[in-house]
Amino acid sequence: MATPSLLRRPHIRPHLKRLGASLRWTLLSTLTPSLSLEQRVKGKVVLVTGASSGIGAFTAQRLAAAGAIVVMTARTEDKLTKLVQSIRDHGGKASAIRCDISDLDDCDRLCRRVIDEHGRVDILINNAGRSIRRSVVFSVDRFHDFQRTMQLNYFGAIRIALNLIPSMIERGDGHIINISTLGVQTGVPRFSAYLGSKCALEGWTSAAQNELAHKGIDFTLINYPLVRTPMIAPTKAYDRFPALTEAQAAQWLCNAIVRRQKRIVPTSGLVFVGMNYLVPRTTEFLMNIGYQVAPESFSKVTVLDEERQARKRASITPLQRH
Ligand SMILES: NC(=O)c1ccc[n+]([C@@H]2O[C@H](COP(=O)([O-])OP(=O)(O)OC[C@H]3O[C@@H](n4cnc5c(N)ncnc54)[C@H](OP(=O)(O)O)[C@@H]3O)[C@@H](O)[C@H]2O)c1
Known part of the structure; x- marks a missing residue:
C-alpha cells in the first residue's frame, strides 16, 4: 500500500497572476504616475493609522485626492476631524475613527467599525509609531520603554493586520504596508527600543508574506530614512541632517500602493547591509x-x-x- 504523501500541491497560478500585475503596474506607473495611482486606489478602502500628523496625514490626503475612501485613525480626535473636513472640502472621501493602537481591544473595535461601515479594507497602512532615543545604559531602569514601543509599533500593528487578513483572504486581495525605518539596516545607536519593535514588525511581515503570497495578499515594508515630521522635531541635531519632506515620504507610500513592492529601502540601507556582512x-x-x-x-x-x-x-x- 502506497504511503500517503505529506506534501500538498502548491498553487502556482496566483504567483503568475501577481507577476503579470506587477509588470503592468510598474510600466503604467513609469508612464503615467498620477493616473496609475488613481486607477489603483479609486473606490478602494484604505485604512491609515497614525493619520493625525506627519507621513500618515500627508498620505491620507494624497490618497483621498486620488479617489480612495480613506479611513483615518489616531488618538487626537480634533486633528483628525480637521483633516477629514479639509479632505471633504476638496471633494475627497474620508472619515475618522479614534483609536489608541497600543490598546489591543481598541484595535479590535477599530477594525470591527471599519468593516461594519465600509464592508472591507483593501489597503492597510500600519503607520502609527513612536520612537525613543535613549542609550541602553540609560534604559536599564526603563523597561517600559521597550514595552511601549513593542505595544504600539509591533503588537498594535499586527493586531490590526490579524483582524483584517481573514476578509482579505476571502476576497483574494489585500495590501498591507508596514512602516519601518532605515535604522533596521544601520543599527543606529540610542534607538534599541525603537529598532527592536520595528525588527519584530519586519520579521512578522516576512513570514506572513511567505505564507500568504498565494492568497492575493501583498505586504510592503518601507524603511524610511529621516523624514521631517513632528516625530524628529524634539531632536534638534536632526535640523542639520538631510531628511525627506512629508510630501516625498507620502510619494514613497503612493508608489508602494501602485507597485506593491516587497520592500522600499534607500540605497544607503543596502550599503549598510553589505557593510554589516562584509x-x-x-x-x-x-x-x-x-x-x-x-x-x-x-x-x-x-x-x-x-x-x-x-x-x-x-x-x-x-x-x-x-
Ligand atoms: N520621521 C522619521 O524620521 C521616520 C523615519 C523612519 C520611520 N518613521 C516611521 O514613520 C511612521 C510615521 O511617523 P511620523 O514621522 O509621521 O511621526 P508623527 O508625525 O509623530 O506621527 C505619528 C502618528 O502616530 C500616531 N500615534 C502615536 N501613538 C499612537 C497610539 N498609541 N495610537 C494611535 N496612534 C498613535 C500619532 O497620532 P496621535 O498622537 O494623535 O495618536 C501620529 O498620527 C512611524 O511608524 C515612524 O516610526 C519615521
Whole structure:
C-alpha cells in the first residue's frame, strides 16, 4: 500500500497572476504616475493609522485626492476631524475613527467599525509609531520603554493586520504596508527600543508574506530614512541632517500602493547591509565613534540628567562597578 504523501500541491497560478500585475503596474506607473495611482486606489478602502500628523496625514490626503475612501485613525480626535473636513472640502472621501493602537481591544473595535461601515479594507497602512532615543545604559531602569514601543509599533500593528487578513483572504486581495525605518539596516545607536519593535514588525511581515503570497495578499515594508515630521522635531541635531519632506515620504507610500513592492529601502540601507556582512567590525567601529561623539540628548533637562548620572557613576568605586 502506497504511503500517503505529506506534501500538498502548491498553487502556482496566483504567483503568475501577481507577476503579470506587477509588470503592468510598474510600466503604467513609469508612464503615467498620477493616473496609475488613481486607477489603483479609486473606490478602494484604505485604512491609515497614525493619520493625525506627519507621513500618515500627508498620505491620507494624497490618497483621498486620488479617489480612495480613506479611513483615518489616531488618538487626537480634533486633528483628525480637521483633516477629514479639509479632505471633504476638496471633494475627497474620508472619515475618522479614534483609536489608541497600543490598546489591543481598541484595535479590535477599530477594525470591527471599519468593516461594519465600509464592508472591507483593501489597503492597510500600519503607520502609527513612536520612537525613543535613549542609550541602553540609560534604559536599564526603563523597561517600559521597550514595552511601549513593542505595544504600539509591533503588537498594535499586527493586531490590526490579524483582524483584517481573514476578509482579505476571502476576497483574494489585500495590501498591507508596514512602516519601518532605515535604522533596521544601520543599527543606529540610542534607538534599541525603537529598532527592536520595528525588527519584530519586519520579521512578522516576512513570514506572513511567505505564507500568504498565494492568497492575493501583498505586504510592503518601507524603511524610511529621516523624514521631517513632528516625530524628529524634539531632536534638534536632526535640523542639520538631510531628511525627506512629508510630501516625498507620502510619494514613497503612493508608489508602494501602485507597485506593491516587497520592500522600499534607500540605497544607503543596502550599503549598510553589505557593510554589516562584509566588514562588520569596521561598520561597528564607525557607528560606535558616531555614538561617542553625539550627545545623549539635546534638551537641557536630559543633559542635566546625564551629568547627574555621570556623577553618580563616578562616585561608584571600581570594585563596586565590577
Ligand atoms: N520621521 C522619521 O524620521 C521616520 C523615519 C523612519 C520611520 N518613521 C516611521 O514613520 C511612521 C510615521 O511617523 P511620523 O514621522 O509621521 O511621526 P508623527 O508625525 O509623530 O506621527 C505619528 C502618528 O502616530 C500616531 N500615534 C502615536 N501613538 C499612537 C497610539 N498609541 N495610537 C494611535 N496612534 C498613535 C500619532 O497620532 P496621535 O498622537 O494623535 O495618536 C501620529 O498620527 C512611524 O511608524 C515612524 O516610526 C519615521
